[in-house]
Amino acid sequence: MTKKKLEEKPLVCPECDGDAEPMMINVSGLGVTGWRCKCGYEMLSPGELEKAYLFLQAQKHEKVKISKRGNSYMITIPKAIADAIGIENLDMAEVYLKDRKTIIVGI
Ligand SMILES: [Zn+2]
Incomplete structure (x- = not known):
């Protein structure tokens, strides 16, 4: 697995107008790149959001036949x-x- 590149520029937090800094964000055990504000608000880019969504879908337990x-x-x-x-x-x-x-x- 290749090392993920962090997003580089801060974004303005839509919750508090503070600076959301780029960092790795843990979504249920999956590390994705995104931004986190001091107020706790987290943002992911659309590509990372899709990865996190697929990962969360895959964590649902399913019954399979043997x-x-x-x-x-x-x-x-x-x-x-x-x-x-x-x-x-x-x-x-x-x-x-x-x-x-x-x-x-x-x-
Ligand atoms: Zn904020």
């Missing part, structure tokens, strides 16, 4: 997750058992 294929079992990765992190056909993933009820899939 199906058997040969001696292995398959699950599908919901489109919201694929869209949020850019999974493509034939990408490799790492799978392991975390505990009796949790399978971790890392890409």
